[in-house]
Amino acid sequence: MYRFSRKFWFALLALCFTNCIHAAAWNAALHAEKTGFQETGRYEEVERICAALARQYPTWVRCESVGSSSEGRIIRAIVVNRSGVSGNAKRPAGTIRKSPVVLVIGGTHAGEIDGKDAGLILLRELLASKAHDNPLNKLVMVFVPVFNVDGHENRGRFLRPNQNGPLEQGERTTARRINLNRDWMLAQSPEMQSMLALVRRWDPLLTVDLHVTDGLRYRHDVALSMSPMFGIDPDLKHQSEVLQQDVIAQLRRKGHQPLDFYPTLNDPDNPDAGVIQDADAPRFSHVYAVLRNRIGLLVEDYAWNDYKSRIEVCKNTLDAVLRSVASRGQSLLNLTQQADSKSFQLGGRQVALDWRNTLETGPAHASEQVYLQGYQYTLHEDAPVVGGRQVSYDMSQPEVWQVPLFKNIRPSAEAMVSLPQQGYLIPVAWASVVRPYLQLHGLDFKSIKRPLRSVSVETMRVREQDVMLEAQSFQGRQRTYVTGQWKPESVDVLPGALFVPIQQRNSLLAAHLLEPAAPDSLSSWGLFNTAYEISDYIASHRELELARWMYEGHEKIRALYGDVLFHQLPNLKQEFDSRLATDEKFKNDPQARLGYWMAQLPPYDPHLNRYPIFRTHLKIP
Ligand SMILES: [Zn+2]
Numbered sequence: 202m203y204r205f206s207r208k209f210w211f212a213l214l215a216l217c218f219t220n221c222i223h224a225a226a227w228n229a230a231l232h233a234e235k236t237g238f239q240e241t242g243r244y245e246e247v248e249r250i251c252a253a254l255a256r257q258y259p260t261w262v263r264c265e266s267v268g269s270s271s272e273g274r275i276i277r278a279i280v281v282n283r284s285g286v287s288g289n290a291k292r293p294a295g296t297i298r299k300s301p302v303v304l305v306i307g308g309t310h311a312g313e314i315d316g317k318d319a320g321l322i323l324l325r326e327l328l329a330s331k332a333h334d335n336p337l338n339k340l341v342m343v344f345v346p347v348f349n350v351d352g353h354e355n356r357g358r359f360l361r362p363n364q365n366g367p368l369e370q371g372e373r374t375t376a377r378r379i380n381l382n383r384d385w386m387l388a389q390s391p392e393m394q395s396m397l398a399l400v401r402r403w404d405p406l407l408t409v410d411l412h413v414t415d416g417l418r419y420r421h422d423v424a425l426s427m428s429p430m431f432g433i434d435p436d437l438k439h440q441s442e443v444l445q446q447d448v449i450a451q452l453r454r455k456g457h458q459p460l461d462f463y464p465t466l467n468d469p470d471n472p473d474a475g476v477i478q479d480a481d482a483p484r485f486s487h488v489y490a491v492l493r494n495r496i497g498l499l500v501e502d503y504a505w506n507d508y509k510s511r512i513e514v515c516k517n518t519l520d521a522v523l524r525s526v527a528s529r530g531q532s533l534l535n536l537t538q539q540a541d542s543k544s545f546q547l548g549g550r551q552v553a554l555d556w557r558n559t560l561e562t563g564p565a566h567a568s569e570q571v572y573l574q575g576y577q578y579t580l581h582e583d584a585p586v587v588g589g590r591q592v593s594y595d596m597s598q599p600e601v602w603q604v605p606l607f608k609n610i611r612p613s614a615e616a617m618v619s620l621p622q623q624g625y626l627i628p629v630a631w632a633s634v635v636r637p638y639l640q641l642h643g644l645d646f647k648s649i650k651r652p653l654r655s656v657s658v659e660t661m662r663v664r665e666q667d668v669m670l671e672a673q674s675f676q677g678r679q680r681t682y683v684t685g686q687w688k689p690e691s692v693d694v695l696p697g698a699l700f701v702p703i704q705q706r707n708s709l710l711a712a713h714l715l716e717p718a719a720p721d722s723l724s725s726w727g728l729f730n731t732a733y734e735i736s737d738y739i740a741s742h743r744e745l746e747l748a749r750w751m752y753e754g755h756e757k758i759r760a761l762y763g764d765v766l767f768h769q770l771p772n773l774k775q776e777f778d779s780r781l782a783t784d785e786k787f788k789n790d791p792q793a794r795l796g797y798w799m800a801q802l803p804p805y806d807p808h809l810n811r812y813p814i815f816r817t818h819l820k821i822p
Pocket residue numbers: 310313412413
């Protein structure tokens with residue numbers, strides 16, 4: 202009989218031991234559960250569970266790297282697909298995926314970490330469940346437990362002053378102090394650049410972003426909000442709202458008190474003045490999804506509930522969302538494909554690129570009275586200790602508030618835009634600025650290979666007074682508001698310029714990046730501000746000299762500016778003299794008088810105040 206050496210048996214034992222550990226199912230309690238929901242685990246726990254689930258369910262679960270944070274941590278995604286994950290990651294654009302993909306994001310604001318623990322607990326239950334109605338059978342779930350991984354690890358006890366637990370909380374912003382839920386369009390953080398790559402790869406039907414409220418005292422345990430009005434397809438908008446209401450109904454059946462909007466107090470010191478529903482903007486995940494003809498849902502657990510209750514409602518919300526998508530996923534997928542097809546037809550159409558609550562734009566009427574589950578409160582005109590106007594709540598005295606709800610959201614007039622028939626032309630000088638954003642958002646574009654002479658385009662010349670710069674920076678950028686009229690102009694185009702066709706699946710997203718009126722366009726984020734900066738001037742004594750020569754019909758004007766202007770001088774003088782005689786205001790305004798003459802000269806800075814992107818209504822060869 203052949204005898205194995207002791208060394209062999211040790212090796213076999215070691216191998217078995219490692220494999221046994223690896224093969225062990227992940228069914229242990231989370232750190233949050235072990236501590237009675239007083240604490241939440243470190244990121245190491247997520248890494249460990251992600252790897253363990255992938256080993257435990259090798260055909261269903263994959264532990265993916267989404268990318269790296271600015272401090273070099275790996276952002277993980279747990280991808281769950283009972284039909285086998287390997288075939289789903291790559292597919293030709295525009296084709297229908299067999300299963301709807303639900304992207305679930307926890308820890309965007311790392312201190313609001315309910316989504317991580319709730320999502321992991323739900324996954325543990327669903328993966329172990331043999332129930333025939335298990336929603337995981339009908340969809341692909343891409344779960345990012347912690348998006349802001351650096352914020353999650355840079356934790357402290359006092360980072361969420363408006364929140365009841367866990368003991369230590371992560372930071373709201375990334376290590377570079379970027380708020381990820383304002384970064385979906387500009388994507389200046391490495392975290393968001395990685396997330397957009399994931400979105401391009403998986404094309405989620407629904408994006409669910411899991412947060413916790415910031416401050417307001419009430420008794421509703423979760424708020425679910427959407428902004429489907431930003432989309433172009435009324436059917437998809439309607440069905441998005443049906444999905445939201447279905448989730449709300451499921452939560453009510455479990456005894457929760459959900460809200461279908463995220464309320465903001467009209468007067469922060471007086472709930473009686475009513476609540477507002479905001480329109481939000483594409484920099485938020487739930488609006489960004491809509492610009493891609495998909496669905497976005499923002500979930501806000503109520504911050505003053507204890508961590509255990511919050512995890513319960515977050516888990517039930519997520520479960521309800523998955524069940525709702527499982528039951529209507531295929532029809533929703535058909536609708537998104539319909540919206541994708543319509544996006545190819547947006548050339549020349551008028552679209553609303555921004556929406557506002559009517560309360561922001563002028564006097565507004567409350568759309569309805571709403572009953573909010575609140576608490577008794579006291580309005581102080583001379584508050585204790587600090588004085589002044591303040592509000593305080595008595596948490597032992599529940600009360601129902603019947604208050605006005607302001608939820609009339611209308612297109613913003615200045616952001617009603619008729620899109621170009623063909624697309625956008627980005628001059629080569631700006632191509633390197635714009636190209637990275639086109640790539641990040643997965644937009645179609647082509648590079649112009651040969652020089653083009655006298656191309657008919659529309660340009661926007663902006664008046665100095667129509668450029669408004671915000672005094673404070675936001676996300677480290679200077680926000681800029683530019684308004685103006687697009688007018689026909691003929692331009693030469695150098696090779697290397699970019700053409701972004703409007704005929705593409707993501708035409709709405711392209712318009713949001715490239716139209717100056719859009720709230721999160723590259724222009725609104727201040728990327729084109731050099732276009733509006735004066736960099737040269739004519740000295741005042743030279744202006745006086747030129748004005749005098751023009752007024753006197755001096756030969757030097759002919760020598761400097763040519764015959765055309767020279768021959769106009771007698772008529773200009775006559776018009777000038779008659780204005781002096783009849784217009785008292787003009788006569789008494791030296792700057793206006795000087796301006797009259799300077800306006801006759803060819804511009805010395807012809808591209809000043811020209812928006813650097815052009816629109817084309819004709820085909821670019
Ligand atoms: Zn948040």
